[in-house]
Every structure is written in C-alpha cells, then in structure tokens.
Amino acid sequence: MSSIPATEVVIYSTTKELREDPSIVYHTLDLGFTADGVHKPAYSGVQIEDPATGYMFINWDSREKHMAILETPLLQSLQEAMKPIFEGSVKMNHIIFNDHTTAFQQPVTEVLLLTPKDPSHRAEVFDILTKLSDSTKQMLVFGPALEDENEVVVVCGWPSVEAHWETVANPEPKAALERLYTIADKIHHFHTSLTPYSGK
Template sequence: MSIPTTEIIIFGASEALRNDKSILLPALDLLSQVDGVQMPAYIGLQIEDPAIGYVFLNWDSREHHEAAMAAPSHGPLRELLKPAFTSPGKKYHVIFNSDHPIQVVLQQPVTEVLLVTLKDPSYRAEVSDLFIKFKESAKKMLMFGPTLEDENLMFLVIGWESVEAHLEAVTRPELQAPMERLRTLVNREHVSHTTLTPLPMKGAVDSEGY
C-alpha cells in the first residue's frame, strides 16, 4: 500500500536563492513531471540564519521517490539545483502522524522545524504521547514522525502565527512539566523557524516577487 511520505532537505542556501526563490522554478518544473510527486514544493530560509534552507516535498509513497532518484531525469535535476545550494545538505523521509495533510501546517505563517533523537528506543511511546499533548497546545498545527532512515530520529513540524506566538506558548504553566520530561528523553539535533513558500505558485506572483 502506498503511504504518503514527506522528503525534507536541510541545506546551505546560496545568496542567489536568498535573493530570489524563483531560481528553483526550472528544477521544480522538471520535478513536477515525475510520477508520484505532489506539487507544490515548499521552500524556505531559516529565520535565525538565512544561509540555511529547507525543502519540503511530498510524495505519494517512498517508492515513488526512489524511482525518481533512479530515473534519467535525476542528473539534470541535480544540475538545475546547483545555483540554489552551497552544500548538498541532509535529506530525510518521514511518514507523519496526522489527521490532516501536512500542507495545512506548512502553509502557516511560520513553521517550526524540530529534529530530535531518542536517548533510548524504549522511550518512543512516551515521546509520542508527549508530542500528542503538545499538539493540543499548538492548535493541532503539529505533526510528527520518525525518519525512515533511522526510527530513533524524529521530526516535529509545527505551524505558528509568528515566532513570538511560539515563544509565548512554551511559557504556559501546563507545558513546563511535559517539556522538562521530554528533555530527559531526547537530544535536540536541530531546531529553527522558517516561512515556507509553495513553488511553483499558481496564478500571480506574490507580494515578495516569487
């Protein structure tokens, strides 16, 4: 059975990409012709450090992505991506636990990206329970799941109105004990905020020119 899978790439963003995300359009146009890909892709720069970029790309299944990697078009696609990347970055694949499509979260004004490693595999169920509690505090704009590369490496993607809204939320008294417990169960590997742009966009160019 095909299970929707999200590919996440965290990479070094070139100055050209920082100035104009539309430089990715030729690559995305080629990618849109691949079987099993769900366009648009979601592209963003880290708010804390714009030299770090993110790509969220949804696939009908991991098998569709693997077939795309083996296709003749993969070589030309990599060439088209070169102007946007200063490093190949790290690539992950995640099947998110959610009752709605991940696009709902990715379309929020700010997306928090959190990557954690379980300190022990036996903590998986408890960590998942904590994430579910956090989901209620995040107005259900939270999705999580283990990476397919390493089930002890887990992604959380959380949609917020702003960075300030996130910082305010984590000060709530009811979250202090669960957050402290989580710190004893996982190591944080990556945490940041980004604003994601869907590319290619339908219709008119948006207000920032891409």
C-alpha cells in the same frame, strides 16, 4: 480522510544566489513535478534565524516513488538544477506525519529534529508529541524518519516566532517540553517562513 503521503524533508546550506533570489528554487521544483507520484504544492523557504540554511518539503505518494527518480534520466537534470541552490551540506529524510499537516501554510513553521536518548524512551517521546499534536489541533505533526527511525521530525505552524515562544512558556506545554528534552536530544530547532509552489 485521504491517506497521508510521505513527505520529503530537505534541510540544506543555501547559496548566496538563493538568499538573494529564493525563486531560483522553482526551476528545480518544476523538474521534480514531472516525476511520477509527486504532489503539489511543494514548500520552500530559508531559516528565519540564519538564512544560510534552507528548507524544502515535498509530498509524494510514497518514499519509493520519490527514490525511483534515481533510476531515471531526470536525476542528472535535477542534480544540475540544484547546483545554484545547494552549497555544502544537504540532509534529506522522508517522514509519514501522524496527520495531514497544515503547518507549512502558516506564516511561520517551526522545524524540530529529535533523537531519543535511549530506544526505551521512544514510546514516551511519541506519547508527549501526540498530546502536543492533539492540543494544537494537529498544527504540530511529527513522525520518525523512514531512513532512521531513531530520528523524529516535528513541524508546527505558528502566527509568528514570538507566538511560538509565548505559547510554550505556558505551564502545561512548558512541562511537557521540559520532559521531552530530558529524554530526547534536540539536534535541530529553528523556524522558517515557507512559500507554496505548484509549478509555472
């Protein structure tokens, strides 16, 4: 199996313009695609529960390849292109997921950010997530943020939001998740519908 790239995960406050026309993000992605080490497609979407939050997932050869943009003239062009899209807070992390993700290609993608309540819980958090990942045939994938290993990003693909809640109400996943939320704080847990984009 080919190596798993580092995934740039961007969670941001959306502008009114973006909520009215999500395709305006494509100009920014087109610029990003000119960088060395970026993979196509990128995935973008707004939160189902509240479209004031947006998501972008972009795969790179490595975090270092992405961050190299900071030393190039491309940075200023990207910052200008982002102005019509981002409004207020922007959170960016890089994750190397435990397996190749197909979650982005599903009708609904669950996005969950966790922080173990104590470093001693980290191994058990990963153990629970690994078992959930295996039980979903890697539809659920996860990994620690390269910027902060205490923050874990989980994504899972679903046919619908309702299918997610129905599945996790079953005894086995319910018990696993109850234990997970006993030892880890849920800091972000929402759904989005992502659109792939490979450039114009």
